[in-house]
Amino acid sequence: MQLFANTQVMRNNILDLLIENKLEDDCYVEMLDYTIDLFESRGLGRDYYGYHNINHELEVTYFSLLASKQEKIKFTHEDVKYLYVAALFHDFDPEKSVDKPHEESVLKFIATDRKLSQLIKIANIDLEIIKVLILRTTYPWMGELKKNAEEQIKQCFHNSELTRNNVEFQKHIMDIGWYLTVVDRISGYALGDFSKAMEMAKMNAHALAWRPSLIVRSAVAYFEELLNKETDMVKPVLKILSNEMRKNFFDTVLSFMRIRQQEITIQADCAYKNLKLVPTIECMATRNDPEFINSLHDILLELPRPLQFLDNFEKSVKDPDTIITTLRLNGKQGEIVGYAKGGSLENYNLREEIRDENYGLGNTVFLEPIAVKMGYWGLKGGSEMRHMFVMQAHSKKFKYLTSFALRDVINARIEKEQAEFVSKFDPERWDYYRIRI
Numbered sequence: 001m002q003l004f005a006n007t008q009v010m011r012n013n014i015l016d017l018l019i020e021n022k023l024e025d026d027c028y029v030e031m032l033d034y035t036i037d038l039f040e041s042r043g044l045g046r047d048y049y050g051y052h053n054i055n056h057e058l059e060v061t062y063f064s065l066l067a068s069k070q071e072k073i074k075f076t077h078e079d080v081k082y083l084y085v086a087a088l089f090h091d092f093d094p095e096k097s098v099d100k101p102h103e104e105s106v107l108k109f110i111a112t113d114r115k116l117s118q119l120i121k122i123a124n125i126d127l128e129i130i131k132v133l134i135l136r137t138t139y140p141w142m143g144e145l146k147k148n149a150e151e152q153i154k155q156c157f158h159n160s161e162l163t164r165n166n167v168e169f170q171k172h173i174m175d176i177g178w179y180l181t182v183v184d185r186i187s188g189y190a191l192g193d194f195s196k197a198m199e200m201a202k203m204n205a206h207a208l209a210w211r212p213s214l215i216v217r218s219a220v221a222y223f224e225e226l227l228n229k230e231t232d233m234v235k236p237v238l239k240i241l242s243n244e245m246r247k248n249f250f251d252t253v254l255s256f257m258r259i260r261q262q263e264i265t266i267q268a269d270c271a272y273k274n275l276k277l278v279p280t281i282e283c284m285a286t287r288n289d290p291e292f293i294n295s296l297h298d299i300l301l302e303l304p305r306p307l308q309f310l311d312n313f314e315k316s317v318k319d320p321d322t323i324i325t326t327l328r329l330n331g332k333q334g335e336i337v338g339y340a341k342g343g344s345l346e347n348y349n350l351r352e353e354i355r356d357e358n359y360g361l362g363n364t365v366f367l368e369p370i371a372v373k374m375g376y377w378g379l380k381g382g383s384e385m386r387h388m389f390v391m392q393a394h395s396k397k398f399k400y401l402t403s404f405a406l407r408d409v410i411n412a413r414i415e416k417e418q419a420e421f422v423s424k425f426d427p428e429r430w431d432y433y434r435i436r437i
Contacts, residue, residue: 266379278327
């Protein structure tokens with residue numbers, strides 16, 4: 001189950017909750033539509049493959065209103081107004097160079113945008129309190145990040161006539177901010193099933209330029225911290241949800257934990273030599289086998305969407321000019337758990353921004369992003385497949401290899417392989433590079 005099919009459905013659900021919470025004035029609807037327009041116009045709409053897109057912003061807004069009747073904090077009508085506005089704009093960072101929003105950039109935007117300032121004034125909302133709520137969503141809430149946020153919060157409280165000399169009200173605002181940051185971290189996982197949760201985890205990893213081996217372990221750490229350190233707020237929020245939403249959330253938590261257990265088992269088997277990863281060059285008879293093609297295709301679908309090269313997949317596998325190396329378990333007939341695939345650069349339509357000077361010269365092989373089954377990343381199978389791929393490319397007289405990789409990985413290859421950046425991409429930092437074979 002995924003509650004929202006598209007932005008319009010999300011918008012309608014939020015409008016229903018606005019009416020339920022007696023926030024029916026035109027300014028609140030205008031804020032919602034303005035937020036959607038802003039995200040879409042800045043390339044942060046549904047097509048943006050990053051965690052902090054319009055979907056996330058609307059999910060948090062919807063969820064903030066949905067769970068506002070929880071029993072931990074008694075929200076007034078005024079509180080819900082502030083909660084709604086803070087949720088709508090809490091992650092809008094128009095100048096983002098990385099996916100994770102920079103709270104100072106968010107605050108700068110909401111303080112200087114003329115249209116938003118006008119709508120906030122009409123709603124009779126104190127902007128300083130909105131700033132406090134957004135600053136409280138800083139994550140993780142610890143160390144220097146927390147210290148810097150608290151310093152700014154202190155200044156905001158001083159700037160506001162409503163909070164300047166009212167310590168009790170300041171604490172209440174901080175509690176609302178605590179509620180918002182918990183909602184921020186629960187909402188997406190309660191509003192969909194595990195397939196949605198895994199896609200969100202891959203989006204987050206891709207946008208933060210994490211290696212694939214970190215996806216599951218980071219998800220487990222994320223949920224453990226949420227459930228253990230934020231228990232006093234998480235429990236009342238989950239309690240007020242529908243049974244289906246609670247089930248979605250806990251099914252997701254348990255599923256990530258089960259996958260992590262499988263990962264640890266695989267790592268232990270490799271460490272104790274119970275499991276061996278064997279890079280293999282496949283013969284054409286195998287490559288024409290539908291079962292083989294389906295195995296590769298299933299592994300491909302585990303990659304983040306921007307790394308999936310799906311066009312003419314079956315045809316390319318069967319093409320003798322395509323270079324394919326697989327990773328099998330315990331022998332050349334074992335289960336396939338990964339593959340490296342590529343061919344002449346001219347066979348690919350890459351991102352429009354890429355201007356490769358060798359395109360059309362027939363001297364460059366393009367290596368698609370290496371695909372490995374969940375649980376087998378980080379065991380050096382990927383690098384062994386890549387090495388075997390380069391050897392095959394050399395035998396076919398290619399002079400250069402290009403591919404996409406994380407920026408820090410490319411930097412590490414600059415001296416080792418004389419790698420060079422051809423195009424860099426922000427905020428994802430998944431860049432296009434070249435090496436000489």
